Amino acid sequence: MWDVITKILLEFLSLSKNLLVLFIGITFFINFIQAYVPFERLEKWMSGKNVFLGNLSGAVLGFITPFCSCSTVPLLITMINRNVPFQTVMTFLFTSPLLDPWILALMAYVYGLKVTVIYTIATFIFSMLIGWFLDKRNFRQYVKEVMVKGNLAELDEARRKSIVYNLKVSTKETLGLIRSVLAYILIGAFIGAIIKEAVPTDFLAFISDQNQWWVVPLAAIIGVPLYVRLSTMMPIAQALLIKGFPIAPTMALLIGGAGASLPEIIMLKSIFHKKLIGAFITSVFTMATFSGYLFLVLNY
Known part of the structure; x- marks a missing residue:
């Protein structure tokens, strides 16, 4: 009993440290460079008449930003502040943690090129469809007000003229954002530690012998509340593959875990309504x- 509690506390400290360091570092970096990014031009391009290209840009942006699900949030807030179209924002939210080029290379090594290509195409298409659907259903109204105060264009101009001033503003904005999400990060890390250290691993071995048509959604359900980076999950997936665990539920577990980790969901509560x-x-x-x-249909 005490061994489990000790492991949970150690995992909580490790997760909290990793999440905070990653979140602070990426938040500061994004806050600093956003003054030099021509968001006005990007907004015009993303808001053009060609809705498909605007949505595609969100998927591509997610592909070239190798973030885990939690570190996606700072850039997500910046995109909302800059009035990037909602479907582009949501498509980015889905693709960013799932289409890391390095992870795709590792996946190709573990599962082969065909599996990786199918995974990439499926993730791209599903992300764009979901972003488009949520936009059409007007879910934009459920985004909380997270706007930065003041005139963003004038503020950016002042920050571009002075690196020192930009550093000061970036630090202030980073500290403000951290204060607003710190509790969410810690709660998510604690729950994630409990799940990781207290949930029996034999359960995966049991479901591998069951009918995969119900195992796949079950694996997706198990994956969603977990804090699983794809870079962490790939060695586990390789071990499961060696033990004969099917690819179909493994992919459901991968996407569910990396696409909507529990700490991310808790942090998103600070900017999204229920x-x-x-x-x-x-x-x-x-x-x-x-x-x-x-x-499963393709007999993998």
Whole structure:
């Protein structure tokens, strides 16, 4: 009993440290460079008449920003502040933790090129469809006010003229954001530590012998509340593969865990209302389940 409690506390400290360091570092970096990014031009391009290209840009942005789900939040807030179209923002939210080029290379090594290509295409398409659907259903109204005070254009101009001033503003904005999400990060890390250290691992071995048509959605459900970076999950996935665990539920577990980790969901509560949080979780579960079924249909 005490061994489990000790492991939970150690995992909580480790997760909290990693999440905070990652979140602070990425938040500060984004706050600093955003003054030099021509968001006005990007906004015009993303808001153009061609809705498909605008949505595609969100998927591509997620592909070239190798963040885990939790570290996606700072850039997500910046995009909302800059009035980037909602469907582009949501598509980015789905693709950013799932389409890391380095992870895709590792996946190709573990599972082969065909599996990796199918995973990449499926994730791209599902993310764009979900972003488009949430936008059409007007879920933008469930985003909380997280706007930075003041005139962003004038503030950016002043920050571009002085690196020292930009550093001061970036530090202030980073500290302000950290204060608003610190409790969410710690709560999520604590719950994640409990799940990781207290949930029996024999359960995965049990479900591997069951009918995969119900195992796939079950794996997606298990994956959603976990804090699982794909870089962490890949060695586990390789071990499962060696033991004969099917690819279909493994992919559902991967997408569910990396696409909507518990700490991320808790942090998103600071910028999303409950209906959008629910839609986000449902969307990740749907993406994970359908992707798993896709591999099942293709006899992987």
